Amino acid sequence: MTQLLRSWVESANAPDTDFPLNNLPYGAFRVGDSDLHAGVAIGARILDVTALVQAGLLDLPETGVFARGTWNDFMALGSDVWASFRAHLTAALAEGAAQQSDLEPHLVAMADAKLEMPFIVTEFTDFYAGRHHAFNVGSLFRDPANALPPNWLHIPIGYNGRASSVVVSGTDITRPNGQLKAPDAEMPVFEASKRFDLELEMGAIVGKPSKGRVSVQEADDMIFGYVLLNDWSARDIQAWEYQPLGPFQAKATATTISPWIVTKAALEPFRASTPPREKELLPYLAETGPMLYDIDLEVGLAPEGKSETILSRTNYNVMYYSAAQQLTHHTTSGCPMRVGDLLGSGTISGPEKENRGSLLELSWAGKEPLTLDTGETRTFLEDGDTLTLRGAAKGDGYRIGFGDCTGTLRPASALD
Amino acid sequence: MTQLLRSWVESANAPDTDFPLNNLPYGAFRVGDSDLHAGVAIGARILDVTALVQAGLLDLPETGVFARGTWNDFMALGSDVWASFRAHLTAALAEGAAQQSDLEPHLVAMADAKLEMPFIVTEFTDFYAGRHHAFNVGSLFRDPANALPPNWLHIPIGYNGRASSVVVSGTDITRPNGQLKAPDAEMPVFEASKRFDLELEMGAIVGKPSKGRVSVQEADDMIFGYVLLNDWSARDIQAWEYQPLGPFQAKATATTISPWIVTKAALEPFRASTPPREKELLPYLAETGPMLYDIDLEVGLAPEGKSETILSRTNYNVMYYSAAQQLTHHTTSGCPMRVGDLLGSGTISGPEKENRGSLLELSWAGKEPLTLDTGETRTFLEDGDTLTLRGAAKGDGYRIGFGDCTGTLRPASALD
Numbered sequence: 001m002t003q004l005l006r007s008w009v010e011s012a013n014a015p016d017t018d019f020p021l022n023n024l025p026y027g028a029f030r031v032g033d034s035d036l037h038a039g040v041a042i043g044a045r046i047l048d049v050t051a052l053v054q055a056g057l058l059d060l061p062e063t064g065v066f067a068r069g070t071w072n073d074f075m076a077l078g079s080d081v082w083a084s085f086r087a088h089l090t091a092a093l094a095e096g097a098a099q100q101s102d103l104e105p106h107l108v109a110m111a112d113a114k115l116e117m118p119f120i121v122t123e124f125t126d127f128y129a130g131r132h133h134a135f136n137v138g139s140l141f142r143d144p145a146n147a148l149p150p151n152w153l154h155i156p157i158g159y160n161g162r163a164s165s166v167v168v169s170g171t172d173i174t175r176p177n178g179q180l181k182a183p184d185a186e187m188p189v190f191e192a193s194k195r196f197d198l199e200l201e202m203g204a205i206v207g208k209p210s211k212g213r214v215s216v217q218e219a220d221d222m223i224f225g226y227v228l229l230n231d232w233s234a235r236d237i238q239a240w241e242y243q244p245l246g247p248f249q250a251k252a253t254a255t256t257i258s259p260w261i262v263t264k265a266a267l268e269p270f271r272a273s274t275p276p277r278e279k280e281l282l283p284y285l286a287e288t289g290p291m292l293y294d295i296d297l298e299v300g301l302a303p304e305g306k307s308e309t310i311l312s313r314t315n316y317n318v319m320y321y322s323a324a325q326q327l328t329h330h331t332t333s334g335c336p337m338r339v340g341d342l343l344g345s346g347t348i349s350g351p352e353k354e355n356r357g358s359l360l361e362l363s364w365a366g367k368e369p370l371t372l373d374t375g376e377t378r379t380f381l382e383d384g385d386t387l388t389l390r391g392a393a394k395g396d397g398y399r400i401g402f403g404d405c406t407g408t409l410r411p412a413s414a415l416d
Numbered sequence: 417m418t419q420l421l422r423s424w425v426e427s428a429n430a431p432d433t434d435f436p437l438n439n440l441p442y443g444a445f446r447v448g449d450s451d452l453h454a455g456v457a458i459g460a461r462i463l464d465v466t467a468l469v470q471a472g473l474l475d476l477p478e479t480g481v482f483a484r485g486t487w488n489d490f491m492a493l494g495s496d497v498w499a500s501f502r503a504h505l506t507a508a509l510a511e512g513a514a515q516q517s518d519l520e521p522h523l524v525a526m527a528d529a530k531l532e533m534p535f536i537v538t539e540f541t542d543f544y545a546g547r548h549h550a551f552n553v554g555s556l557f558r559d560p561a562n563a564l565p566p567n568w569l570h571i572p573i574g575y576n577g578r579a580s581s582v583v584v585s586g587t588d589i590t591r592p593n594g595q596l597k598a599p600d601a602e603m604p605v606f607e608a609s610k611r612f613d614l615e616l617e618m619g620a621i622v623g624k625p626s627k628g629r630v631s632v633q634e635a636d637d638m639i640f641g642y643v644l645l646n647d648w649s650a651r652d653i654q655a656w657e658y659q660p661l662g663p664f665q666a667k668a669t670a671t672t673i674s675p676w677i678v679t680k681a682a683l684e685p686f687r688a689s690t691p692p693r694e695k696e697l698l699p700y701l702a703e704t705g706p707m708l709y710d711i712d713l714e715v716g717l718a719p720e721g722k723s724e725t726i727l728s729r730t731n732y733n734v735m736y737y738s739a740a741q742q743l744t745h746h747t748t749s750g751c752p753m754r755v756g757d758l759l760g761s762g763t764i765s766g767p768e769k770e771n772r773g774s775l776l777e778l779s780w781a782g783k784e785p786l787t788l789d790t791g792e793t794r795t796f797l798e799d800g801d802t803l804t805l806r807g808a809a810k811g812d813g814y815r816i817g818f819g820d821c822t823g824t825l826r827p828a829s830a831l832d
Binding site for chain 2: 122123128149150151154155157158159160161162163164165174176177178179181187188189190212213234237240241242243244245246247248249250252253254279280282283284329330332333334335336337338341413
C-alpha cells in the first residue's frame with residue numbers, strides 16, 4: 001500500500017489528487033435538492049454508496065446503514081465490517097475490475113455535489129497536546145521559563161467542546177459577540193470579538209463505543225478515521241471568561257471539519273511515533289506502537305476577493321500526545337465514549353515560527369503583525385477572510401489527502 | 417393553580433405525594449422486560465402515555481412522538497403542544513372527569529415500574545452560579561478577601577460537561593480512578609479518587625432549539641422543565657487537571673438526574689427573583705421577571721446498610737443566575753442549542769453551613785469532618801454511601817416534587 005494503486009477511475013491516478021484508490025475517504029453529499037447520500041471519494045468523482053446499497057450492489061450486514069446519508073450507523077457495525085467494506089471497494093474500483101460497469105452509473109462528479117457533514121458529531125472534545133503550541137501560549141501569557149502548566153507533560157489536557165457548533169467545510173462563520181474586558185477597564189462590555197483566530201488541528205473520530213477505561217491499544221482500535229479541524233477561537237472572549245472553568249463561549253461559535261473522513265486504514269503506511277518523553281508517562285498512557293501520522297499540513301488565508309497567503313506549514317507528527325493516548329485518558333474516570341465522538345488534537349504548531357498553527361502565535365498575541373503576500377497585514381482575522389486548512393500524507397507517487405477545510409468569516413450580528 | 421387540584425387517582429390527593437394533579441411530570445419507564453414507555457406521574461401511579469397514543473386516546477400532531485419512550489420528540493413539537501397536552505391531561509385526570517374509565521386501564525403502579533432516562537441528553541453544560549458556593553470554594557482555594565473570580569459577578573460561568581455520563585436516579589456510581597498528585601509529590605500517581613463528592617444542583621432542559629443569540633425572555637420560553645441533578649465530582653482529580661482548561665475527567669464519571677421532568681408549567685406558581693445584583697449586569701443578561709423558583713432542596717447520605725443523615729437543606733432561590741440567564745449567555749457566541757440540552761445550575765449552597773450543597777464545603781475541604789447521625793464521620797464519600805437529593809415546591813396543601821435523585825457509590829475498578 002505504499003505505492004499508487006491504480007483505478008479505472010482515471011482521475012484517481014493523477015499524482016496530485018487527494019483521492020487515489022489508496023485513500024477512499026467517506027463523505028456525505030447532495031446533488032441539487034436530493035436527499036443526503038453517503039459517498040466515497042475517488043479521484044474527481046464520488047461513488048454513491050447509498051445508491052449502491054439500494055441497487056443491491058453492496059453486501060452489508062444491515063442494509064439500512066446508509067439511509068440517513070451519514071456514516072455513524074456504518075461505524076457502529078464494527079471494525080470487521082470497516083475492513084471488509086474497504087477491501088470490497090478497493091477491489092471493485094481497481095484497474096481491470098469486473099464491477100466497473102456496475103459501479104459506473106453510480107459515480108457523481110464531485111464538482112456537481114454539495115458536501116455536508118459526513119457524520120453526526122455525538123460529543124466533541126478538544127485537547128491541548130501540541131508541545132510547541134503549549135510553550136508558545138504559556139510564554140505569551142505567563143513566561144517562557146514556566147511556559148508549560150505543571151500537569152502538561154503528564155496529562156493529555158482536554159476540555160469538552162460543543163458538538164452543536166461543529167460544521168462542515170464551506171460553512172460561513174459569523175464573528176461572535178461576547179463579553180470582553182480590557183485589563184484596565186472597570187467593567188466588561190458586550191461587543192464583537194476583536195481577536196478572532198483559527199486553530200489548525202486534526203480531529204479523530206470514535207467508531208467504537210466504550211464503557212470504563214480502555215488501554216491505549218484499545219483506544220487506537222476504536223478510532224475510525226481522521227479529519228482536518230479548525231477550532232475557531234475568540235481570544236478576547238477566552239481571556240475574560242476562562243478562569244476558573246476553562247473556555248466556553250470563546251470556542252462555541254464554530255469548529256469546521258474537512259468533508260471527508262480519511263480512514264485509519266488509509267493512513268496506516270504513515271504511522272509516526274510521538275517524540276521522546278520529557279518526563280516519564282504513567283504506564284496507562286504508554287503507546288504500544290506509533291500512533292501519530294506523518295501528515296503535512298498548511299493554513300492559507302485569503303482576504304475577501306484577493307489571493308491566498310500560506311500562513312503556516314507543519315506536520316501532525318509534532319504532537320506530544322496521540323489521539324489514542326487522548327482517548328485513553330478520556331476514559332480514565334469511567335466516561336462512556338460513543339460512536340461519532342470527535343476528538344480535536346489541539347493546535348498543531350511546529351518548532352519554527354512558520355510552523356505555528358494559530359494567529360495568536362504567528363502574530364505573538366498581536367504584537368508582531370504578519371504581512372500577507374497581498375501587502376496587507378494581519379494580527380487576528382478580518383471580516384471577509386477565507387481560511388483554508390489542507391493536509392495530506394505523502395506516499396510514493398500518491399497522496400492521501402483530506403480535501404479543503406475552509407470557512408469565510410462574516411461580520412458579527414448587530415448588537416440590537 | 418396554587419391550591420391542590422383533586423384527581424380521581426386517590427393517591428394524587430395525599431398532601432405528601434410528590435405528584436398531585438398540579439404536577440404531572442414526565443418520565444420513561446418499563447414494567448419487567450417491556451419496551452420503554454413514556455409516562456406521566458400521578459400520585460402513586462404512572463399514566464402510560466405511549467399506550468394511550470397507541471389506543472387512540474390522545475390527540476397529538478404526530479402520533480410517533482412517544483414511540484421511543486423518551487420526551488425529546490414531544491418537546492420538539494413546540495410550546496403550544498406542551499400547553500395543550502398538559503391541559504388535556506389535567507382535565508382528563510381531574511376528579512369527576514368523563515375520561516376516567518378510558519384512562520384507568522393505562523395506569524401502572526409506580527412500585528412496579530423501573531424508571532429510566534426521561535429524555536436523551538443532547539449536550540450537557542454545567543454552570544457555577546451559586547453565590548455562596550463560589551464564595552466558599554474561592555475562600556478554600558484562594559482567600560476570603562478575593563474569593564470570587566473577577567468575572568463571576570458579570571458572567572454566568574459555565575463549562576461543557578459530558579452528556580454520555582448523565583444517568584438516571586438509581587444507577588450505581590463507580591468511584592473513578594485518575595491522575596492524582598499530592599502538592600509536595602514530584603510525580604502524579606494513577607489511583608482511585610480519595611476525595612469523591614456530590615454537588616446538589618438543578619438541571620434545566622432545553623425544549624426548543626435556537627441558532628444565534630437569544631434574549632433572556634426567549635431563553636426562559638425555551639426551557640421545557642427541570643430535574644434534580646447530582647454532579648458527582650472528584651476533587652483530587654480536578655485539583656491536578658483543571659489548569660488551564662477547566663474540569664474534565666473530574667466531572668466525567670457520572671451526573672445523576674431525577675427520573676421525572678417537572679415542567680416549567682407546573683412550577684409557574686413558584687417563580688422567584690434572583691437576589692439583588694452586587695454589580696450591574698450587562699443589559700443582555702437582564703431578566704424580564706422572576707426566573708428562579710422557590711424549591712426546597714435537601715441531600716441525604718446513608719452509609720451502606722445504615723440510616724440516612726440529612727447533610728444539607730437549601731433552596732433553588734438562592735442562585736445568583738437563573739437558568740434563563742445561563743441559557744442566554746450560552747448563545748452569545750452563536751452556539752446552537754438543541755432539544756434535549758441539559759444545563760446544570762451549579763452547586764446550590766445557601767448562606768449557612770447547613771445549607772451547603774457539597775462535602776467540599778460541608779467538610780471545609782476535609783479539614784472539618786462531619787458527624788453523621790449514625791456516629792460515623794465523613795469528609796468525602798465512602799464506598800457504599802447512598803446519596804439522595806430531594807426537592808419540592810410547596811403550595812397550599814400540595815407539593816410539586818421531583819422524586820428522589822439517588823445513587824450508591826461502588827468501589828473503584830481494579831487498576832489492572
